[in-house]
Amino acid sequence: xxxxxxxxxxxxxxxxxxxxxxxxxxxxxxxxxxxxxxxxxxxxxxxxxxxxxxxxxxxxxxxxxxxxxxxxxxxxxxxxxxxxxxxxxxxxxxxxxxxxxxxxxxxxxxxxxxxxxxxxxxxxxxxxxxxxxxxxxxxxxxxxxxxxxxxxxxxxxxxxxxxxxxxxxxxxxxxxxxxxxxxxxxxxxxxxxxxxxx
Numbered sequence: 001x002x003x004x005x006x007x008x009x010x011x012x013x014x015x016x017x018x019x020x021x022x023x024x025x026x027x028x029x030x031x032x033x034x035x036x037x038x039x040x041x042x043x044x045x046x047x048x049x050x051x052x053x054x055x056x057x058x059x060x061x062x063x064x065x066x067x068x069x070x071x072x073x074x075x076x077x078x079x080x081x082x083x084x085x086x087x088x089x090x091x092x093x094x095x096x097x098x099x100x101x102x103x104x105x106x107x108x109x110x111x112x113x114x115x116x117x118x119x120x121x122x123x124x125x126x127x128x129x130x131x132x133x134x135x136x137x138x139x140x141x142x143x144x145x146x147x148x149x150x151x152x153x154x155x156x157x158x159x160x161x162x163x164x165x166x167x168x169x170x171x172x173x174x175x176x177x178x179x180x181x182x183x184x185x186x187x188x189x190x191x192x193x194x195x196x197x198x
Contacts, residue, residue: 037066038197039114044068045106048118049129051079051086054149055118057183062116062147065193069112073133076101090122099132109137116145117162120179124156131165139169145196146174172196 046063048071050056056072063070077100080086093100106112117134119126126148144166148158155176163171175192177184 038193039066039068042113043111044114044116045071045109045112046116046118047071047073047106047133048116049073049120049127049133050118051120051127052179053181054179054183055120057181058147058149058177058189059116059118061183061189062118065189066114066116068114068116071106073129074103075129076103087122090127093128094123094125098128099135100128102129102132102136105136112142114143114145115139116147118147118149119158121148121150121153121156121158121176124153124158125161126158130162134162134165139166142169143172144169145172147192148174148176149179150176151179 044063044066046059046066046068048055048059050059050072059070062068080089092098117130119130122128126146144162146159146162148155150156155174158176159171159174162174163169173192173195175188177188183189
């Protein structure tokens with residue numbers, strides 16, 4: 001009898017737990033870091049240049065949240081792996097206005113309504129590869145959403161330089177995220193996307 005009673009109460013606990021899970025409202029944010037999509041009904045592209053993987057991690061989060069397509073901006077000639085060599089080359093290229101050749105182009109760019117554009121902050125601005133990318137397409141009828149990763153310097157001139165390169169484009173507010181291979185914090189990403197939807 002005691003055994004049956006224990007089984008009965010165990011069953012009630014399992015059923016109660018399942019009911020609690022079923023009745024929990026979906027807020028759009030899960031413990032896994034999912035965020036709500038402010039661009040429902042729009043065709044979204046998330047294009048990014050990433051050298052160390054930090055910008056790529058954020059781009060993947062954005063693509064998932066906005067249900068967008070990912071496009072990696074890649075240079076024909078890779079940058080040096082050593083940090084000092086990389087920063088020295090990046091500084092030379094930025095000062096010279098150099099635009100490196102890219103490996104590929106976005107298929108059917110004309111079909112996208114919203115284009116997120118991501119880059120690391122190099123010497124206070126976006127990477128030369130992104131400058132090349134922006135020069136290859138007509139963005140006048142698109143909504144552009146820049147995002148940047150950084151090692152402590154914040155956004156600096158990244159957003160303003162991009163707007164200066166594309167004065168005819170419609171920009172939404174840019175965001176910058178501390179560089180880390182795990183991507184942006186879900187809270188910071190959600191706060192930014194919420195503001196974009198307003």
